[in-house]
Amino acid sequence: MKIALFIPCLVNHFYPEIARDTLELLEKLGHGVSYTQGQTCCGQLMTNSGCLDQARSSVEALGKALLKEPCDAVVAPAASCVVAARENLERLTSFEDFHSLAGKIFELTEFLHDIAPLDHPLKPLRKTVSLQMSCHGLRQLGLGTASELVVARPVNKLQALLSRIPELTITQPSRDECCGFGGTFSVDERDISGKMANDKVADHLATGAEAIVGYDPSCLMSLGGVVSRKGIPLEVMHFSALLNQVT
Amino acid sequence: MSQTHARKVETFTADEARVDWHSAALLALRDKRDLQAKSLPEWEQMRETASRMKLYVLSHLPELLEQFTSNCEANGMEVHWARDAKEHNEIVAGILKERGKKKLVKSKSMLTEEVHLVPHLEKHGIECIETDLGERILQLREEPPSHIVVPAIHLKKEEIGELFHEKIGTQAGASDPTYLTHAARESMRQEFLSADAAMTGVNMAIADEGAFVVCTNEGNADMGAHLPDLHIAVMGMEKLVPDADSAALLMRMLARNATGQPSTSYNSIFGAPRPGCQLHIVIVDNGRSLRMADRRHAEIYKCIRCGACINTCPVYRRGGGHSYDYFIPGPIGLAIAGDNPEANSEAWACTLNGSCNNVCPVKVPLRETIAYHREQLAQQKQLPYHKNAYMPLAGKIFGSPRGLSMAMAAARVGLRIMPQTLQRRIGGWSKSRDFPKPPAESFAHWYRKNRGE
Amino acid sequence: MASKEEFFASLTPSAIEPTPMPEVAVATRDAPLREHFIEVLEGVGGRLGQGDDLGDVKQRAAELVSQNLQVLSLMEGVQGNRDPSAVSDPHELKDVDYTIAPARLAVAENGSVWISGEDLVTRNAVFICEHLIAVVDENRITGTMSEAVRRLGKLGGGWGVFISGPSKTADIEQALVMGAHGARSMTVYVLRGV
Incomplete structure (x- = not known):
């Protein structure tokens, strides 16, 4: 599958190893993985406090960055950011492409469980x-x-x-x-x-x-x-x- | 403007052992609730049916109110209408005074807390005795309930022992719950026998029967209502259900979800006054229809007051029921009144974890309603915790990839150079947690360097 | 004070879209209902009467009377020492130790029995007593509350109560105590059907 990584701001700036692990893992599983620069925040920081208007430009910038590369699925290693990105792209933007983008964003667990089930043999770990x-x-x-x-x-x-x-x-x-x-x-x-x-x-x-x-x-x-x-x-x-x- | 919720919890959270004790007592209720819910394979289907039944009720209120009223009247009861708290209290005082009543025994009713009935009646010289043990304890302590089902959950038995020693003459130092409960029984029995009027709430008002259900464990509602010749039942208009099948559905869920019992000890169904006695019903709006006119606020009136959302709420359990501004604490209280700009931090006393939604027997969208109140307050620029000032700024920074990158880089540098001892003194986050150790570079930077573009 | 008309005129229309009434399924439970009922009854603090014949209830009533207790029997054929027909005011029952009352139904899922006001001289007879004895025919045990309410028929015009065990409270530190305001104990005799 052709995957675009969505790396939320906290991961990008404070936990880059989570992003690298996600990238490497998906590549080892045989997926084509790309990452586009310019990704911002899913808007959660603002929308969780009810500040929908203040979140809009961030959500739009995120949507724009994710649309730069065509892909089958967008995958992110952060559950609450996926919830917010989906919801905010739907409700805060009116651009059709953002709405269809929202529909193909997946959290890494659900991607590996539901979308492209993990069937690779794994090494033991005690x-x-x-x-x-x-x-x-x-x-x-x-x-x-x-x-x-x-x-x-x-x-x-x-x-x-x-x-x-x-x-x-x-x-x-x-x-x-x-x-x-x-x-x-x-x-x-x-x-x-x-x-x-x-x-x-x-x-x-x-x-x-x-x-x-x-x-x-x-x-x-x-x-x-x-x-x-x-x-x-x-x-x-x-x-x-x-x-x-x-x- | 009242103090923020975060400030109000400080007294309670200062005693960590007490917080743990309080939390464990409520978790025990949640655990018993889980066992009871899981004993019914049809549980989730019941929740869905109950939710839709309540949506039917809330979208057909005028017809159902008419039906309930005419059936109650046909059954010999008298129905009164109160548009607000003031009218409610005047109606009740009027009924009592007209008949020369001096002493009212009442069972637990959140509605009477909402409209501040007791102080009103006392002004008119009518003595009011709370008969639910928990409510009675709080009445003697002159304190509001901290929970809608277990109102004295915040008190230790030693504190109740001291109170009873002073007020009803129990032995000094005695704190055994059985001893104290039985002492209260003896003392309250005299109150029941000497009352000349009784008041109860209503758990379900059955429209097509003209009957209503009152659920208690102690039997206090019945003990009160079946002695004097006057019984006044008060209800918010959302208590309606269309028929007996619907009432039975809610009876199957209420106690199971509230306290983990298969049923309350008593489900008393009143379809007529006692011969020679009077039964009055007061139906109250008091802001309900106004809230229901807002679709995103309306579903709070599906609530059947089981309190399960309060028991499961991690914030309530650790902050206590007296940390809220509204008289109903926890998720349902926030969902009802979290839009109040005078207590604007209430809607933020919530992590939006959604456990409340899942335990709700009628699927009130608690989480979404609380989030909606945050939106409303944001629009009114009534945000708490300095958010009016920093949210627009955050929006600007996060809205610009470059701005965000620079801000985060600065934060990483800041955390790297700031000594840990200083970090720990910032407060807020670092009051009980360390900040993460900042990496040398962002993923975006690493990717550009190692994977090119 | 508002009239009914004023009240209705002041109602803001609900924003909830007209929702049809769903079908409320009447949940059922399979046999053995007698065993299920007894198990739940004991779980809610109730007791099972010793014996399954009306004679056993009569004998129990006689024992209680012989202990000089005040026994009000509202059960046909069971003799107490208080005359039900003499009761004119519920306050008179304040010294009753035992009330023996017929139950028209029992509910297995919650261990409750349905007592109708029609079978009592006064409604408070089953609350004001120190101890309550209810008598039910095993053929009148239903599986669930929903089935029971279906069997009750009309509720308007009368009064009745589902009683599940003794009066109880846990308002002091969540410690369960029997005997809050109503009966301190509840015993149910389940009579073998004919």
């Missing part, structure tokens, strides 16, 4: 990881079945992908509760947000895992911030790093 099922991916993108729902066959697409790695042990925290990041919430409501992040790290730690693995870099940044502050012996990583390592 490690215990705890899955961070962040809320936008879980409840808006359906990367898993949220614990509130009564479903006969719950799914967890991240677990399904990672369980293909031989010898990897996968655990999950006791709850799929929000980690407390929430964009500007992490600053505005610093007490509650900090407490939620601490509770989430404790829940991951209690699983006995060596690493927290997730699909949303912003949540991982928040959890990583607690891990670093408290000197907790846990790695915090995007799942693309794991998959790239074993592919």
Whole structure:
């Protein structure tokens, strides 16, 4: 498949290794991958605070950059940015091409699970990881079945992908509760947000895992911030790093 | 302008052990709710049906109100109409005073909190006794409820023990819940027996029957209503359901979702007054129809007040119910009143995680409604937390690839050169978290260098 | 104070698009309903009466009377020591220890029984007592609340209550305590059908 990478601003500027892992992984899986310069923010920072007008130019600039190269699918290693990009391209722009672009943006987990299913043989990895099922991916993108729902066959697409790695042990925290990041919430409501992040790290730690693995870099940044502050012996990583390592 | 939510939680969050205790109590309710929901394979179908049934009700209110009224009247009840809180309180005071009533026992009703009924009746010399144990505790403490279903969830048994020692003469230092509950039972029994009027809320008003359902665990609504010769039931007009099948559907969901019980202990269905007694129903608008005229706000009135969204809300559990400006806390409170510019930080007391949407038995789009209130406040330039100032700036920077690149590069440099001790003193984010370690270059830069263009 | 007309005139039309009434499915449950009912009853703090014949209820009533307890029986054929026909005001029942009442239906999924006001001398008879004994025919057990409400027929014009276990509260630190304002205990006799 011909893939255009959408690398959200936080990943681009603070976690470039997630973007490189995503790029390399997709290439190893046989996809043609391109990246276009000039990508901005999905608008989430502004729209999460209700500032739709302030988000428009950013969303348009992002749309323009992503349209530079023709592709079959746009893939991003960040769930909440995918939710925002899709929603904002639809509701904040009137350009037809932006609307059809919105329809082919996929988060990396859903791309590897639903669009171009991962069937590559993977190398074994002896490690215990705890899955961070962040809320936008879980409840808006359906990367898993949220614990509130009564479903006969719950799914967890991240677990399904990672369980293909031989010898990897996968655990999950006791709850799929929000980690407390929430964009500007992490600053505005610093007490509650900090407490939620601490509770989430404790829940991951209690699983006995060596690493927290997730699909949303912003949540991982928040959890990583607690891990670093408290000197907790846990790695915090995007799942693309794991998959790239074993592919 | 009231204090921001972030400021209001500070007293509560200062005691971390208490936060953990509070959160665990509510999570226990959420867990019991999950077990009950999962015991019914048809649960998700029930939610969908209940949601559509309530949409039917909200889009056919005038007809259903007419039908309910004429059936209630045919069944010997008297129906009153209140456009707002003031009318409601005047109607209730009027009914009581006309009949020379002096003492009212009331069961829990969020509506009476909304319209501030009790202070109004007290002004008229009518004594009001809250009979739900939690509400009674708060009445004695002169404090508002912190939750709509478990109103005293924020209190420790020792605090209640002290209160009861002072107010109803329990042993000093006693804090055993069974002892305290039974002491309250004895004390409240005298209140029930000496009351000359009773008030209840309404959980479901069945239009085609002219009957209504009142659900309690304690039996206080029934104990009150079946002693004196006057019963006043008050209801927001959204409590209507078309028929008994719909009421049964909600009865199957309400307690399961609220407290994880298969049913409340009592589901009492009132279809007529007791012989020789009077039953009055007061139907209230008080801003409901106005909110329902806004499509993106309207679905909050599907709510059946189970409180499950509050129990699952990670912000509520860690901040407590008294940190909100509106009398209903948590997601449903924010969805109802989060557009209030006087309490403009409320709509931001939410991470938009969406767990509330998933537990809601009638699928109120809580997350989307809260997000909508943020939009409304943004349009009115009534944003909290300095957002009026920095959001336009952020919009400009993020809207320009070059501007964004430069700003982020500056942030990386800043974090690299700023000593960690200073970073930790910035506050906000860094109050409990370190900033990420900045990489030397962005991905865009790396890509240009290594992959060319 | 508003008249009904003024109230209706003040209603702003709802922005919710006219939505048709969905079909509300009546959920059912399969046998064995008796066992299901008993399991849930005990789960909500209720007790199963010892014996499954009206004679067992009569015997229990006699035992209670012999212990000098105040027993109000509203169950035909079961003798208490309070005369139901003499009750003119519910306040008179404040010293009743046991009320024995017939239940017209039971609901397996939530362990409740339906008691109709028509079977009580006064509605409060099943709340004001210290202990409640309900008697139901096993053939009157329905699977779900929805089925039960269907079987009740008309609700307007009368009064009745589904009672699921004793009166309870958890308002003090979420500790479950039986006996808040209503009956401290609830026993259900499930009679074998004929």
